[in-house]
Amino acid sequence: MNSLERVLKVLKDKYGKSIVNSESPAASRLFVDIKADKVKDISNEIVALGGRYLVGIGHDNIARDGNIGMIHTFGFDKENSILLLRTAVPGSNPVMDSITNDIPGAGWSEREFMDLLGMKFKNHPKPKKLITADDWPTDIFPLRKEVPYNLVPPSAEDVAYQLDECPEGCSIVPVGPFHTALHEPEHFAVYVDGETIKGCDYRGFMTHRGIEKLCESQVSYNEIPFIAERICGICGSVHATAYSQAVEMAAGIIIPERAEYLRVLFLEIERLHSHLLWLGVAGHLIGFDTVFMQAWRIREQIMWLSERITGNRKTYGVVIIGGVRKDITKETEEDIIKVIKKVEEEVKTIYKSIIGDSAIHKRTKGVGYLSKEEAIKWSLVGPVARARGVDIDARRDHPYAAYKELKFDVIVTDTCDVWGTLVVRLLEIYESINIIRQVIDKMPGGEILTALTEEIPPLKHGISVVEAPRGESVHFVITGEENRPDRWRVRAPTYPNLQAIPAMLLGDQFADFPIIVGSIDPCFSCTDRVEVVNVASGKNRIMSKSELEFISRGNK
């Protein structure tokens, strides 16, 4: 009896009356339909049984049965299985219990659908706006099917996000919306007492692009991988692969073995450049620009390699549903081997100098401390979790593509701080190099793409996880009728990790703020994917220098 059957049995014994239905389309997936009133108890039960909260997915099903669906998903990492807890509430009164009080990692998932689907979660600890712009009307819910994708409501003046109350005796330091330590627009209000951080409120989602809405209403299945790659500027292939796998799973498409290996190749090349990029940024954030420059110099070779293989330094555009678009030749293989050998040597040098540098120890050890229990509670993922002794890695726990046939170690440390994330990422660079070598050795010949011959059946659910450099990405797809998904939910690794940032910051020095936020390798654009950007309508007009000055000086 595998874990999912065991869990199902426990749930049936305890909450038999509330469980409507259950199905298991694949051995590693279990869908359980429950009545909405017991969602909190059952979720807690699943977590008690060892489930790790992944993501919540809200979807508009009003046109079909008048309901709005909410799916809470849980991973059982030891047994390679995912449990999806499906529930629904009537669209006319979409109220259900919040599970956030016990499972803090669900906080944003629930807030997201308060904004986007107009759901209400009873007893949510922080029912504030998360995603929609401050001046977005409170009665328009963009992910509802009747709302057009290009709707632009009139903008409003004088509406601002109300920050959490500042603790007594503290002053607010605004980090953002634009700040050198952050490379994307987002706003942390940091409450400091002298130099010590006493609290923090986050307001992000400032560059919402409405990608999910766009893809659910405008484009077709195989155009989405290219849009998915543009969710993130660093781990694009991850999103394309995760989306493709979710659709393949929903539709039951088997991809050729060579394509699986090629996907691994691109994912690992991406991890290499991403970890080196992070290393550089981390160096910069603690004021150590030499690490920054050297790490990026090493990384540059990988960028050039990607350009030679795919034509692009980033955003490779190779992964699509059914396989990959580009094959590699014998010469390319040699090229790859040559480049990663050089990179390995250079990383060794940098590793040696960093690992023994007492000044770096000073700035990273004990900084951003979060215990293993807290890390599990907040459902942290990726190097951030592994640095805190949580032994999870989607490549090993939920094997996809060709990872089952490859040997690699999952690096885990127990320092629970920024230093741990640094060590984990450095060592993962070696693992990635190791994996790439194995891929080149073992890659079988043959086709690289399974052509889509039949139409993808509608209303199938598929979920896939992919280990991005920052942690695990979860993509969930409900197939639709018009050659495009009915619902596509993306959960990038920054989404859970960012939620735990206030907990990591607590009690640390303000000087450590950049490196603590940096330690999760935040990718804010990954979280900013749902909303339609609020653009002022009307004619374009070029403003004169004096007008800009007038505005920038507070209309004086």
Added chain:
Amino acid sequence: MDIVYVLINLVIFLAFAPLFEGIVRKITAKVQSRMGPPVIQPYYDIIKLLGKENLVAGNWAFTLAPMMAFAAVLSVICFIPFGYKANFLAQYADVITIIYLLVLGGVSILIGALASKNTFAMMGASREMVTMIMVEPVLAMTFFVGAMKVKSLGIGDTVFSVLNNGYSWAVGLMLVLYLMALQAFVGKQPFDIAEAEQELLEGPYLEYSGPNYALFKYAMMLKQMFYAALFVMVFIPFFYTGVYALDIIIQLCEIACVYVFIALIGSTNPRLRIDQAVRYYSVLIVLALCAVGLSVYGI
């Protein structure tokens, strides 16, 4: 004629300070496998900033602060016996005056930061203040070690103490301490804590731009060159020739070497946090007191 030596001091410092800054940038770039900007880039920077519109983000103190900082550091330079030539101004002042003027430069930065009423500038100001309180004593002790020997606080006597009396254990200890505090004196990594670009966005200077900022920047460069020159004058008197022009050239070369040291330390260290830095400074102060104690006993 006396005024000539003062003018020579000023001209040399004003002319060379940006060049040394350029050398630091170039060396840092080399360490980081970069091309780096041209060595004369800091001159371009200052000229460009001077040509910009002066934006004022505070009251009169905001505009006054950079001028005060610049004037303070220029006054310091007037007094010092560069090229082993104590000029006539030295008789009107002593090393205490120099310390006061240097502190005045630091205070101007505080005034500017506080006048701009910016959260980051305020935090930078508080860090600047802590740094000033903690490192100025090391500078004072450097003078006192010399002053004890010659029983005089006169600028010339104190600075030439090692030149005239040779090394002692106290001087040796002070030399090491001075080098350890050098990065903090010149505000480079690991002690560029007050500016801390990634946290405080240049801290006290955040609201400054254009000519005001140019003055601060120039004052900073002059201050750095002063600390490097002081080290050379006090601790490295080996190449004293007695020929004024030659001494100046030799000292400039030595200063360049000190800058190489600054650049190498700066480019191979991350920035410390203020609490870690304070612990470091306190050790320096205690050791510096020991050095003064040693020199009292003539060791």
